[in-house]
Amino acid sequence: MTAAEPRLEVARNARLRWDKIEARHVLLSPERGLALNETATEVVRLCDGTRTAGEIAAACVAKYGPATEGERKGIDRDVRKWLAELVFRGLVVEQRGG
């Protein structure tokens, strides 16, 4: 199932930047800046064109090492939801032919 998923990457017109005033990352795009927390930033960083949504979610699960199956599913669900939101906003794109 995972194999059929497209790989994700940050759109060419979006750029991650450290906001030194408020000590957070911001995802910049035309006329917009989306303030990110640490976890959201981590997910955006993983969108480097080498991973699918499932692989990004798995990487987050591994990184945050949840104790229970329920927590694991929770992280997986949240990461996929966030990625879908980023794709809908055009900030992350599905790699064509990837």
Next chain:
Amino acid sequence: MAPRPYTLVAELTYRCPLRCAYCANPTDLEAHANELAEADWLRTLAEAEAIGVMAVNFTGGEPLLRADLEPMVVRARELGLYASLITSGVPLERERLAKLRASGLDHVQLSFQDADAACGERIAGLDAFEEKLCVAAWVKELGLALTVNVVLHADNVDRVEAIVALAERLSADRLELAHTQFLGWALANRARLMPTAAQIEASRATAKAAKARLAGRMEVLMVLPDYVAGRPRACMDGWGRRFIVVAPDGLVLPCHAAHTIPGLAFESVRARPLAELWESSGGFERFRGEAWMAEPCRSCDRRGIDFGGCRCQAFHLTGDAARTDPACELAPDHALVADAVALAESGAARPAIVLRSMRRLPLAR
């Protein structure tokens, strides 16, 4: 204390090969001919970044008329700023755009006057339609983000569907359909350019349908005219709150037209560091926050949403920048706006277009 700014609007020049009758630049263009040097701009970019700015819009006039645009884009990229070029696309060649892309440009906002070349020429005094089509294609070929921007008014508002189709054909990432804000040259042309309520409503419905149909492919954004909205627009997201505008002659401003309000003290980046001007220059302090507000703004539950509307509009319509924006239907001066809308509805003969020129308008207001 001053809030931190997010965006620098760098107005590199007021010069422009187009002469659009809806231009929001001041009507005394020749008074601002003393343009900043490249070194001033490079320093200004760094000073802006130091106080929190994360994005820069290179605009004008026509920023491409500055031969030193490239080093400015390079500096913006070195500073990690998100760089947008707000342009008419004239004059531009593919090679220069490729250089700008290589220099670090992120995004191009390209203006179209109309979906119809002849109508575009009538409002801009120049037929640049074919050139703009080429520029749009280059923007996409070079992998830059493309926003198509069209200012709407009585002469083109019935062609929004064709304009959407044009933006689709150009594979634009974003389409901004911006109803005319009646400041500068647009105010001088108001009786000609003001659409009827039915036209505005039809344009809104067309844009809404396009937005739904194109979701995920092209972002469609409509800016409605404040004259008929009932409430004022949140001009610049509030005075001296998120945007720093630097005019071609270096004046540091809270918006594109603030220097047309007499009696406000604004200074040039040549005089003092940008941080000082942003934080404490008299012009910024005058309308920052809510202390300046009179009723009905002072106790209004929307004062934190629209920030009292547009100070420049208040001045140019009433002669007093501290009045409530007449666009608000609660404003004591709302009749000034309502009368202009009624005139558009009356079917009275429309005056001829007055094209923008470097000469001061012989305005009898």
